[in-house]
Amino acid sequence: MRRRAAVLFRRTVRLATVLAVAALVASPAGAEGQDKVIRIGFQKYGNLILLKGKGWLEKKLQPLGYGVEWKEFPSGPPLLEALNVGSIDFGHAGETPPIFAQAAGAPFVYVAHEPPAPEGEAILLPKDSPIKTVAELKGKKVALNKGSNVHYLLVRALEKAGLKYTDIETVFLAPADARAAFERGSVDAWVIWDPFQAAAEVATNARTLTNGSNLAPNHQFYLATRKFSDGNPQVIDAVIASIAELDDWAKTRVTDVAAELSPGIGIPAPILEIALKRQSYGVKPLDESVVAEQQRIADTFFYLGLIPKSIAVATVVRKPAS
Structure with a gap:
């Protein structure tokens, strides 16, 4: 019995050791010698994926005792949902996803934005297509990603053309599915x-009926959970400073x-160049005019009736350090 107990004890110790080592190796923080991490959500296109590749942020956060864990998302709405449930601490999205998220009670704050694009x-x-004007979309099927930045563009374009939102048939599809439906004529x-816009223009010779000019500013926003932002202001400042450095590098x-x-991304570089030339650079805090634009949306x-309640955007904007 004693020998059996001893063997069992040694096996238990070995198993505990293996599990402890495995946990250390699996932990992004442990791998970097950090006891804390900021979990950042990024999409395949934009400054954050570039920042991830450069490794600049990791160096900037080292003195603060922080590492970085990167998580990829296909678009803004699922990224905001991850912020809502606490799966990430920081991320980016266009104008519309934060509106839907705030209306759903997500505990986040706007941290900064890029100029209009x-x-x-x-x-x-x-x-x-025989369609020449937005007014001719009446009764037609229009594909879009629900809750994405282009949702507001569609609403404004219809409004300017004298149409109601209900005058068209919206077909909610993710970009890849929408592209397929577009090419086979289902919508x-x-x-x-962008960059899906540029890819469709080049690959299918798609025509632009209208873009966001004089309709929708198309800002890119950086967002954080309120808890992380309030508890770690220096970390948030370091992230924004790294994005600013990336902006300065990328714009030329x-x-x-x-x-x-x-x-x-799986999109040829020449096509991406078209999209990047339409992008904006120069990250900065939200001012009153940007908050007012978000409030209009x-x-x-x-x-x-696209969101269940009225919201006040100004109440979820990070206050600048005094």
Whole structure:
């Protein structure tokens, strides 16, 4: 019995040791010698995926005792849902996903934004479509990613053309599925953002019915959970400072950026160059005018019944350090 107990004890100790080592290896924080991490959500296109590749943020956070855990998302809405449930601490999205998330009670704050890039989103038509004006979309099927940045572009374009949102048939599809439906003629128009917009223009000779110019600013926002932002202001400042450095590097190196992004996105670099030339650079805190623009989107969506309640955007904007 004693020998059996001793053997069992040794096996238990070995198993505990193996599990402890495995946990240490699996932990991103442990791998970097850090006891804390910031979990950052990124999409395949944009500054955060470039920042991930550069490794600049990891170096900037080392003195603060923080590492970085990167998590990829296909678009803004699922990224905001991850913020909502606490799976990530920081991320980025276009104008519309934060509106839906705030209306759903997600505990986040706007941290910063990039300047407007209205040409980086558009309503596209097949090359041989007889449609010439937005007004001619009445009764037509229009594909878009629900809750994405282009949702507001569609609403504003219809409004300007004298149409109601209910005058068209919306078909909610993710970009890949929407592209397939667009190419086989299952929908009459597609509302989409770069780089998918540029890819469709080149590959299918899609026509632009209208883009965001004079309709929707198309900001890119950086967001954080309120808990992480309030508890770790220095970490958030370091992330924004790294994004600013990336902005300065990227804005004059379009060809280099396109080459870096191409393998991960699966879109040829020359097409990405088209999209990158429509992108904006210069990360900064939200000012009153940007907050007012977001509030207009929120009010419009509430009026249309797209969100369940009225929201005040200013209440979820990070206050600058005093």
